[in-house]
Amino acid sequence: MRIAFCCSHTKAAPWLDGFHRALPHASIAEWMPGDSQADYAVVWSPPQQFMDEQPGLKAIFNIGAGVDALMKLRLPPQARLVRIEDGGMAVQMAEYVCHALIRHFRELDCYEDDVRHGAWSYRKPRRRDECPVGIMGLGVLGERVAQAVNHFDFPVLGWSRTPKELPGVRCFAGEAQFDAFLRATRVLVCLLPLTPETREIMNAANLSRLLPGGYVINVARGAHLVDEDLIALLDSGHLAGATLDVFRTEPLPEKHPFWTHPKITVTPHTSARTLRDETIAQIAGKIRTLEAGEPVEGVVDLQRGY
Numbered sequence: 001m002r003i004a005f006c007c008s009h010t011k012a013a014p015w016l017d018g019f020h021r022a023l024p025h026a027s028i029a030e031w032m033p034g035d036s037q038a039d040y041a042v043v044w045s046p047p048q049q050f051m052d053e054q055p056g057l058k059a060i061f062n063i064g065a066g067v068d069a070l071m072k073l074r075l076p077p078q079a080r081l082v083r084i085e086d087g088g089m090a091v092q093m094a095e096y097v098c099h100a101l102i103r104h105f106r107e108l109d110c111y112e113d114d115v116r117h118g119a120w121s122y123r124k125p126r127r128r129d130e131c132p133v134g135i136m137g138l139g140v141l142g143e144r145v146a147q148a149v150n151h152f153d154f155p156v157l158g159w160s161r162t163p164k165e166l167p168g169v170r171c172f173a174g175e176a177q178f179d180a181f182l183r184a185t186r187v188l189v190c191l192l193p194l195t196p197e198t199r200e201i202m203n204a205a206n207l208s209r210l211l212p213g214g215y216v217i218n219v220a221r222g223a224h225l226v227d228e229d230l231i232a233l234l235d236s237g238h239l240a241g242a243t244l245d246v247f248r249t250e251p252l253p254e255k256h257p258f259w260t261h262p263k264i265t266v267t268p269h270t271s272a273r274t275l276r277d278e279t280i281a282q283i284a285g286k287i288r289t290l291e292a293g294e295p296v297e298g299v300v301d302l303q304r305g306y
């Protein structure tokens with residue numbers, strides 16, 4: 001069995017070592033243009049040339065959860081596209097979102113600033129029941145985040161494409177319930193996949209429907225957000241702040257206003273990193289399952305886009 005490794009911005013050697021250990025009978029190598037046919041591919045943002053030269057792939061394994069970069073390519077028609085499900089990312093996402101939420105809710109940035117200026121300050125405690133947290137996307141990551149936020153006794157709302165029932169979460173689904181979801185939310189968390197339906201979903205019209213003093217946490221993809229609309233709503237005072245981990249262009253361009261906006265916290269696409277060992281174990285397990293003729297979880301529905 002041959003496996004082609006084609007991951008941009010990724011040092012190949014430790015991945016190849018890990019796959020050799022997990023699948024000792026497979027031959028795995030970093031892809032070079034003109035290479036012979038592989039059975040499986042392990043990819044992150046590969047070039048179109050890779051797909052064009054590998055028409056015989058049985059499955060393509062993305063080493064992340066989001067497959068938006070792959071949906072822009074022409075894929076070999078018979079190849080299944082398989083994404084990482086959790087692989088250690090869900091707990092990281094829960095940590096990150098709870099950290100951003102609590103930092104905002106408890107005004108920790110303001111206390112830090114006061115302390116820096118030698119001030120022993122007092123702020124009136126905020127009411128938790130007045131800070132409902134709405135999570136867009138209740139998939140592998142969104143569900144784990146909802147559980148974690150629930151643990152801190154915030155009211156939790158969730159919105160998905162299809163109806164769901166999750167303990168402790170007020171669930172909304174589809175276009176018809178989107179307005180009610182937004183109007184009942186003060187802290188909005190985006191954990192949607194980037195698809196034609198969800199692109200620019202955080203625009204002026206939708207963000208204006210959040211409760212006054214709303215807060216935005218975007219940990220999905222930069223193109224879910226209309227940057228200028230966020231800035232306008234922060235400057236008007238309708239929104240209180242935002243924590244942004246993902247951007248339309250990454251790295252975030254040097255002159256982008258997000259870097260210096262006083263109400264925006266920026267992190268470098270780090271909320272949930274791909275963990276190498278967990279990812280190799282998950283992909284190797286799925287390759288063994290496919291080789292045994294069994295179905296695997298995490299196959300992307302190409303029509304839906306996630």
Ligand code: NAP
Nearest residue numbers: 065066137138139140141160161162193197219220271272
């Ligand atoms: P997932 O399991 O596929 O979950 C996606 C969720 O979004 C599902 O609940 C789905 O609804 C919902 N959804 C999709 N389209 C929708 C629509 N049009 N309207 C309403 N809900 C919609 O994905 P995941 O593993 O949780 O990952 C989510 C995203 O997080 C990834 O696509 C990726 O972009 C991002 N991510 C970011 C980082 C980072 O470090 N910043 C790391 C990992 C992932 P249904 O349940 O009804 O299908």
Ligand code: GLV
Nearest residue numbers: 063064065066067
């Ligand atoms: C990271 O952004 C991922 O999609 O896994």
